[in-house]
Amino acid sequence: MPSPRYWREIPSRYRLEASRCCGCGKVAYPARKVCPACGADDWKQIQLSRHGRVVTSTVIHVPPDDFLMEAPYAVAVVETSEGARLMVQVVDCEPAEVVPGTEVNLEFRLIRREGHGGILCYGYKGVPAG
Amino acid sequence: MREVAIVGAGMTRFGEIWQSSLRDLFVEAATEAMRNASADHLDAMYVGNMSGGQFVGQEHLGPLMADHLGMAGIPAARVESACASGGVALRLAFMEVASGMSDLVLAAGVEKMNDGADVTAVLASAADQEAEAYHGITFPGLYAMIARAHMEAYGTTEEDMAAVSVKNHRHGALNPKAQFRREVTLEEVMNSSLVAAPLRLLHCSPVSDGAAAVLLCPLERAKEFTDRPVKIIGSGLATGSMALADRNEPAFLDSVSLSAGRAYKMAGIKPSDIDVVEVHDCFSIAEICCLEALCLVERGKGGEAARSGLTALGGKVPVNTSGGLKSKGHPVGATGVAQAIEIFEQLRGESGDRQVADASIGLAQNMGGSGASSAVHIFQRV
Numbered sequence: 001m002p003s004p005r006y007w008r009e010i011p012s013r014y015r016l017e018a019s020r021c022c023g024c025g026k027v028a029y030p031a032r033k034v035c036p037a038c039g040a041d042d043w044k045q046i047q048l049s050r051h052g053r054v055v056t057s058t059v060i061h062v063p064p065d066d067f068l069m070e071a072p073y074a075v076a077v078v079e080t081s082e083g084a085r086l087m088v089q090v091v092d093c094e095p096a097e098v099v100p101g102t103e104v105n106l107e108f109r110l111i112r113r114e115g116h117g118g119i120l121c122y123g124y125k126g127v128p129a130g
Numbered sequence: 131m132r133e134v135a136i137v138g139a140g141m142t143r144f145g146e147i148w149q150s151s152l153r154d155l156f157v158e159a160a161t162e163a164m165r166n167a168s169a170d171h172l173d174a175m176y177v178g179n180m181s182g183g184q185f186v187g188q189e190h191l192g193p194l195m196a197d198h199l200g201m202a203g204i205p206a207a208r209v210e211s212a213c214a215s216g217g218v219a220l221r222l223a224f225m226e227v228a229s230g231m232s233d234l235v236l237a238a239g240v241e242k243m244n245d246g247a248d249v250t251a252v253l254a255s256a257a258d259q260e261a262e263a264y265h266g267i268t269f270p271g272l273y274a275m276i277a278r279a280h281m282e283a284y285g286t287t288e289e290d291m292a293a294v295s296v297k298n299h300r301h302g303a304l305n306p307k308a309q310f311r312r313e314v315t316l317e318e319v320m321n322s323s324l325v326a327a328p329l330r331l332l333h334c335s336p337v338s339d340g341a342a343a344v345l346l347c348p349l350e351r352a353k354e355f356t357d358r359p360v361k362i363i364g365s366g367l368a369t370g371s372m373a374l375a376d377r378n379e380p381a382f383l384d385s386v387s388l389s390a391g392r393a394y395k396m397a398g399i400k401p402s403d404i405d406v407v408e409v410h411d412c413f414s415i416a417e418i419c420c421l422e423a424l425c426l427v428e429r430g431k432g433g434e435a436a437r438s439g440l441t442a443l444g445g446k447v448p449v450n451t452s453g454g455l456k457s458k459g460h461p462v463g464a465t466g467v468a469q470a471i472e473i474f475e476q477l478r479g480e481s482g483d484r485q486v487a488d489a490s491i492g493l494a495q496n497m498g499g500s501g502a503s504s505a506v507h508i509f510q511r512v
Binding site for chain 2: 064065075085087088096100121
């Protein structure tokens with residue numbers, strides 16, 4: 001990933017910044033320019049809580065080359081208390097135990113190494129809540 | 131709008147076709163479609179292709195393919211909507227003929243996937259790069275999450291999904307163009323290796339090379355090219371949320387429902403009028419979800435359809451008589467056009483051992499990504 005793109009995505013990747021529509025209250029993550037629910041373009045920036053619940057999940061056994069060393073790993077759609085849904089890996093657990101309803105904390109982690117330079121790319125991963 | 135007919139079709143076999151390049155595959159299918167209709171020229175051409183750029187480093191397929199078809203000079207463009215590229219190429223060709231702008235238009239699709247690319251990563255570029263692919267999700271993974279959501283909501287089982295694969299392989303075993311011309315048992319599917327839980331290898335369509343092409347013209351001129359034209363009576367295209375996380379109901383494919391509604395409305399028919407169906411079974415769960423979104427079964431009842439025999443050859447609504455993407459193969463850009471060819475041949479009574487008796491109306495549904503786009507076409511025997 002070219003570095004300008006990585007830099008651009010830091011607010012959502014590093015700080016879990018989302019936005020709440022001033023028209024209808026919909027929460028968009030990552031932030032958007034136009035509300036997919038009501039069409040308004042007036043937003044208030046919010047920060048997502050670091051906690052959520054698994055909506056649906058899978059365990060990747062055949063990964064893309066960049067993730068070869070990590071398989072098998074769990075990936076889930078997690079809903080936060082603000083109503084935002086995000087796709088994250090869920091780690092530090094048996095991947096098969098990540099199922100709909102599992103409560104997770106979102107922790108800042110290394111996501112991938114990219115390109116020949118091996119640029120370190122960070123973001124959030126879910127960890128089952130104790 | 132003018133009435134539009136398909137008058138010729140051609141396709142390569144699907145599979146790992148090491149000896150043929152992207153352009154070889156295209157030219158083979160396109161020349162067969164033209165010869166099939168005894169056509170010696172084209173007024174325009176659309177080439178459905180998901181990712182020649184990433185699979186083989188080749189973009190700009192409109193002029194390349196026109197040139198190699200011996201048609202340099204005609205209007206031609208490449209069309210992309212991920213795995214629905216072929217279906218969208220067909221729609222654009224249909225619109226061009228219907229509008230009166232051109233008479234003889236070729237709708238083609240082609241993909242060369244077995245040339246050394248990281249196929250899993252290339253396909254994942256049809257997902258949301260920023261919100262999904264970044265985290266290591268794959269296409270089997272996205273459909274696995276749809277499957278798990280469907281299992282949660284409706285009690286669908288792994289056996290239900292496996293029954294789709296068994297049925298489609300049984301159909302594909304009868305198709306000379308299919309990549310896997312063999313049957314599989316429920317046990318083989320259930321015991322195949324995990325790709326993205328709960329989806330196993332035999333729930334997944336393969337990585338394929340292939341091309342398909344159909345020739346369209348105004349219905350009023352169809353008899354110049356064939357005595358058995360097939361009319362396109364409905365065309366619907368729709369988009370939905372790109373990221374799975376943005377869908378309220380991950381187990382329901384909104385774009386398929388919308389595109390089907392538009393096609394049914396244009397055709398002036400009901401789902402129960404359809405005799406034969408091709409749906410986008412890139413994964414077994416996709417066929418289950420598509421049947422529901424096309425209103426061929428009630429919502430939540432898709433899981434029973436294959437198990438009960440409803441969708442098998444000889445059943446009430448035969449689905450994927452070609453073998454579907456699962457058994458016939460899935461060269462992504464070609465798939466939408468190949469689906470149309472199966473319906474074209476069914477309605478002409480040319481499907482041999484796979485023939486659905488007295489089929490007069492057929493439907494083809496072609497999906498892009500994890501359901502972010504869908505193209506539906508409805509065809510009628512003339």
